[in-house]
Amino acid sequence: MNKTSRVVSDELMEIQRDYGRRVRGIYAMKMDRQPMAYTQTFGCQQNEADTELIRGMLAEMGFGFCDCIEQADIVIVNTCAIRDHAEQRVYGNVGELSHAKKNNPELVTVLCGCMAQQAHVAERIKNSYPYVDIVFGTHALARFPEILYTCVSSHRRVFDLTGDEQGCILEGIEPVRKEGHRAWLSIMYGCNNFCSYCVVPYVRGRERSRTPEAVIAEFKKLLDQGYKDITLLGQNVNSYGSDLEDGCDFPTLLERINAIPGDFRVRFMTSHPKDATKRLFDVMANCEKICNSIHLPVQAGNDRVLREMNRRYTSARYLELVEYARSVMPDLTITSDIIVGFPGETNEEFQDTLRLLEQVRFDSLFTFIFSPRRGTKAWDMPDVLTKEEKQRNFEQLLEVQNRISKEINDTYVGRRLRVLVGEEENDRSYNNEYTKQSRTEGFKLVYLRGAEGLEGQFVDAVIEKSSTWALFGRAVTETER
Ligand code: SF4
Structure with missing residues (x-):
């Protein structure tokens, strides 16, 4: 597929800029000061990066930014759908918007992101949270100025989950980032992998890569702005470029970024183990600005469970990758994700995960108890473990990992x-x-x-x-x- 077809057209961007100018005009008539926006982000770094884009659109529409709801004229809550816990937190926070709206009836309240992309969520917000003015999903991101204009010009609620379900690429918007020395840079969007527990491919569309030219131009801009530790983002950076025609794959992109002059560090996430290659590790080892650090989510140590998860690698293949990576980067730090209590996982199968932890010795882990996500294959897979057993396994996992993390950290003393x-x-x-x-x-x-x-x-x-x-x-x- 030709990637350029995924970039939002200049024409659509110009239409959106026009809506943005109209929003600016409405606020200029309404108030004699700059309108202020407050943004709140749940979930992963990709969501953080999306919020930075939304802040970029808001800045173009004339908004400034504030640190609390009380000072805001618009509140944007960018939501996460990855686990039920994240969704429940969003509902809790959305409840708080009702107070803000009572204090300031002019306040515009907006819910967007992965959770908002799901029809059942939008329906619930529509019916039970009347003080939420706008809900738009990830597919409608490019049309945010138009959606906001419709709301503020007509004083009606707007629910928009439409848009290209395959997903698109937004270029030409200057993200408004947090100050500091670390920044995120999206190099691709979406996911093709359909792991059986994951909602991301449904809410974020198919994989699509930004051109290396666009990535490098933004990277240089970040360096000019003083950022020194830059994380390249994608749901699976290892498949970067598979939709590009110029043959630039992820290791090549890393080499090209490494060649940019300056004193900086580059890291990336997330890497799917099925697409991690020896060449990737060789490039990491040979490029001095690419950190010898990788987040390589394994999820489980048992091959049957990995198959049910549709991960498309075995624990042996994973160990082989780690062994090779460490052979070329002895100082490599490795972190991972583990899901405990995937449907059907037995206590014996969980023991394979503990064995894998001992073999790999991760620096640290992001650990989760399985959370069923509506619409995914694992949603109604039957369980064999009770809630208590899952909790016990989870605690055992933490215990083992905490010991390993401490042992590894102890080796740094004196260095x-x-x-x-x-x-x-x-x-x-x-x-x-x-x-x-x-x-x-x-x-x-x-x-x-x-x-x-x-x-x-x-x-x-x-x-x-x-x-x-x-x-x-x-x-x-x-x-x-
Ligand atoms: S690789 Fe799997 S876990 Fe990661 S976003 Fe894609 S479907 Fe979800």
């Missing part, structure tokens, strides 16, 4: 590492002398002492202590350098 100092302070009540947060190439969190005034800089740090979740160190002084 000297290059870290990027962040803006964030240490908000924990212990080890208070380590005031600054920083990140290693492997994305390990290092609380630093002696790093005041070094925000946004790469510095060397000597690691003095470790815990399960973090390292503690001191910034190397000038005389030691």
Whole structure:
């Protein structure tokens, strides 16, 4: 497929800009100050990146941004559908919008994102949450200015789940990012994999890659803006380029980015193990600006369960990949996702997951108890374990992983590492002398002492202590350098 067909046409973008100008005009007539927007994001980094695009559209329409609902003229809640827990949190937060709306009847309340793309959710919002003015799904993102204009010009609620279900690519909008030194950059959208538990392919459409030229142009812009640690985003970055005609695959894109002059780091997520190749690991090993760090979601250690999940690799294949990656990058950090209690998983099969943890020794894990998602294949698959058994397995998993994480972190004590100092302070009540947060190439969190005034800089740090979740160190002084 020719990828350019997926880019939203200049004509449609111009129409949307025109709607944006009309929205700006309406607010200019209504108020003698700049209208303010408040955005709230649930879920993954892709959603964060979408919110940054929405903020970009809002900025073009004349909005400024505020940090609380009370000061806002429009509230955007960008939702996540990946687990029931995330959905319930959204419903809880949407409830709060009713107070805001009572205090400010002019407030425009908007729900968008993956959860909003589902018809049953939109229906529930329509019927039970009358103070929500706009619901639009991921497929309608490009038409947000038009949707907002319809609402504010006619004072009626708008529900729009239409749009290209295959998905599109939005170019030409300047995302409004959070300040700091780390940024997300979407290189592709959508997913073709249909893992049996996952709703993403249904709400985000098919895989579509931005051109390498568009990615590199945005990357350079980020460097000019002072970002130094940039994460390339996609549901499965390893299939980047499969829809492009110029033959640029993901390792090639990494090489091209690595060749950009400057002092920066590049990381990426997420990598599907079925598409991870030796070439990817070789490129990571050979390109000094590409972090030796990978998030490689394995999900389970049992081959029958992996088959039922439609993951299309075996645990042996996964171990082979990790072994090769470590052979070319001995310092590689690896994180992963594990789902506990997938329908049909037995206690014996769960033991294979624990065995895999011991074999791989992940740096850390994102762990979840299976949450059925309507419309997916696993939605009504029968369970063999009780809720209590799943909970017990989950706790056992955490126990094993926490021990491994602590053992790995202990090996860092005494080492000297290059870290990027962040803006964030240490908000924990212990080890208070380590005031600054920083990140290693492997994305390990290092609380630093002696790093005041070094925000946004790469510095060397000597690691003095470790815990399960973090390292503690001191910034190397000038005389030691
Ligand atoms: S690869 Fe699987 S888990 Fe990841 S987004 Fe696609 S369907 Fe979901």
